[in-house]
Amino acid sequence: MVLSRRSFLRLSAAGAACSPLGFDLGPARAAVRQLKIARTTETRSICPYCSVSCGVIVHSRGDGKNTQRTVVHVEGDPDHPINQGTLCPKGASLRHYILNDRRLTRVLHRRPGGTSWEPMSWDEAIRRIARRIKDTRDADFLARDPQGRTVNRLETVAAIGGCTDTGEFNWLFQKTARALGIVHLEQQSRI
Numbered sequence: 001m002v003l004s005r006r007s008f009l010r011l012s013a014a015g016a017a018c019s020p021l022g023f024d025l026g027p028a029r030a031a032v033r034q035l036k037i038a039r040t041t042e043t044r045s046i047c048p049y050c051s052v053s054c055g056v057i058v059h060s061r062g063d064g065k066n067t068q069r070t071v072v073h074v075e076g077d078p079d080h081p082i083n084q085g086t087l088c089p090k091g092a093s094l095r096h097y098i099l100n101d102r103r104l105t106r107v108l109h110r111r112p113g114g115t116s117w118e119p120m121s122w123d124e125a126i127r128r129i130a131r132r133i134k135d136t137r138d139a140d141f142l143a144r145d146p147q148g149r150t151v152n153r154l155e156t157v158a159a160i161g162g163c164t165d166t167g168e169f170n171w172l173f174q175k176t177a178r179a180l181g182i183v184h185l186e187q188q189s190r191i
């Protein structure tokens with residue numbers, strides 16, 4: 001039997017679990033997959049790309065002490081009620097989103113008049129944001145409109161959520177923004 005590489009691949013695909021040579025490839029494929037995720041730590045998470053919020057399992061290896069912890073595989077979570085193990089192509093490529101040297105992992109701040117981004121600690125960033133919100137609200141909160149109607153709103157602060165936020169986070173986010181009187185509010189879930 002003359003078998004070109006192309007026909008071998010085509011027959012393999014058509015045969016699903018059976019090779020053209022009569023071998024059952026199913027166990028071999030399962031073993032390769034098992035090898036890939038052997039001894040990994042499983043962490044359940046949510047795909048950050050869109051508001052569908054598919055569940056994922058992130059497989060990582062390494063203890064972070066003697067060996068560097070790294071993500072080796074990301075797959076759909078079969079127990080998640082939204083996607084039941086499936087992922088679209090964006091979600092399926094999540095490992096490359098995590099292991100990306102262009103990924104922002106710390107706060108960067110450009111000072112007024114500055115020309116470059118400088119690192120800032122989370123404590124400092126949160127403290128500054130809280131201070132700015134408080135000062136702006138104290139100065140601009142509007143209890144009544146020019147006609148004397150009660151409005152209790154703050155028009156000089158806008159709140160923007162991200163597509164990576166879960167429904168639960170967005171619920172808290174919009175509650176907090178509304179409590180401050182913020183009316184310019186946008187987020188993916190649009191609660």
Ligand code: SF4
Pocket residue numbers: 047048049050051052053054083086087088089090091092
């Ligand atoms: S896997 Fe696709 S559909 Fe699911 S949350 Fe990610 S981007 Fe959205």
